[in-house]
Amino acid sequence: MSAQPLAPAVTPPTTIRRWTRLSAGFTSGFGLLVVAMIFVPIALGANTVQDMTTLLTYVLMAVMWNALAGYGGLVSIGQQAYIGLGAYATVWLAQHSVDPYLGMLLATVFCGVVAIPLSFLMLRFRGAQFAIGTWVVAEALAIWVSLDNALGAGTGTSLAQLDSYAPTSREHYTYWLTLGFTAFFTGALFLLLRSRLGSSLQAIRDDEDAAASVGVRVVAGKRILFLLAAAGAGAAGAMTLANTLFIEPTAIFSVNYTAFMIFMVLVGGLGTFEGPIIGAIVFYLMQNWLGNDGVWYLVVLGGAAMAFALFLPRGVWGTLEERSGLRFMPVGYRVQRASPAPEEPQ
């Protein structure tokens, strides 16, 4: 490396970029995919539509859990609180003669609103206290719902009001609403992470105390994630109800939902944007292959979550990203030297 002209004695020029050609291509490709998915019910059969609804619900759950844990550093074991609340709020609204689909939208908003007072209680905590605090809230809600006779008490209830729609159009509407919710919440997170607040959130993720010390408003950032994740999980709950039509408290408030979210996010990549989506696809495929033997499937699920947490904490996508430098969805900044800068002499 000799005989090169010395660089002028100034800081080597750097460029800060968000977009690369790859990420621009991929992000617009992603947008096109969402648009294309609108036509799934027209192009494909009824089974596919229902399967896709399930997959999209998983994506939504994983993306929302990752918003909280991956960016806010908050491991929640109580997201099933909002899944159950979203589902039961839909039932309650339908009982009070609100159209079920409108009810699902309102239930989603309701979950976000309920999370406001809860956030003041829960965000005082970190780590294990937050994890089990959210879990206790979910358990308390499950008991409370199971004591309410109008909501079917412990034996559960169904969304009979959806029968006013023909089965095929019902499936289609459910699919489109799920697609809409998933696109909306994923898009909202994307824009949030690219905003000024997003830099704060990623700073919180990397080191909360250091972020606070340079003036990042840690609690405000976490609160936004908390509300977003609550509303997103509420939407996922409403969609689970719309897809299965029947719910009972122990199942819809089951901690297993959070176990699924943890698995999807850990496999895909905690704190990466694309990871949870990949994790949801892996989870969906795994469920189709191993679904017949429930017990072993859960053993594999728990074991994989442990193995990823211990040995590959950035997950499949995070590791790939680290090794290759690829960024498909630009939520961060890339600092690059304009040219391979030679070191200054002495």
Add this chain to the structure above:
Amino acid sequence: MTWVNDVIQGVMLGGFYGMLACGLALMFGLMRIINLAHGDIAVLGAYLIYVVLEHWNTSPFVAILPVLPVMLLLGYLLQRLLLERSLRSGMLVPLLTTFGLSIVIQNLLQQGFSPDVRSLGAQAGSVATASWQITSQLSIPAIGALTLGVAVVIFGGLQLFLSRTHSGRQMRATAQDPDTAELVGINSKAVYARATAIAVAIAAIGGMFLAIRSDFYPYSGPTYLIFAFEAVVIGGLGGSLWATLLGGIVLGVAQTIGGQINPEYPVLAGHVVFLLVLLSPRGGLVNLRRATA
């Protein structure tokens, strides 16, 4: 008089919760982690006792004797193989690891022992059913008194161990400052492994009382993990060991009084008390560490 009776029943129930919370508090005090598989480990202990009883016609109080060394070993391995590695990478990884472990234990138990609901109450003999009738409305069940007595012995024993033995002093030193403890020659990894072994063995004792007092099945663990954690937090996270027992008693009394108001409320009442304690400015009844720091 029923209220007095409720409080007494609640105190004895609290001894049980304290016993379940003891290991959780020990591990949290030392390593700042909460083992989310703690409840499932207690249930695992109950199943191991059940296995011993299948081959040996005796009482659960005897059957636990061969189980305890197994649990000590399991605890040691748990620390060495899983938790030690998870401790290196911040606050999230131990939570996620132990949550995964919890799912694995539950479903392996489901696979090995079927989903049947079991109880060891019958094998415990008259202890499980006997009670002292004090007045017409006040009776003290033998198993309740025994639970509370054993809880006090466990907490007292652990307190003596921590204050009087060399190994216990090493634990306290490591809890206060692991780096400085290392400087004076304490192997913190060995200390952690010993503590987890003790925590897991105490969980098994809790599991034995769980199995005698009520039913258990492979997925019982999380409920008891939540109760145990509530006891730890009500007592004041990071406070003293005795505060954890006190927290368990508060939870037990809250549950029995809640159950008196409405038979459907006991667990809900416990959760509400827990959330109220979280709301309180100090976040716990006793918070010695913060008070003395």
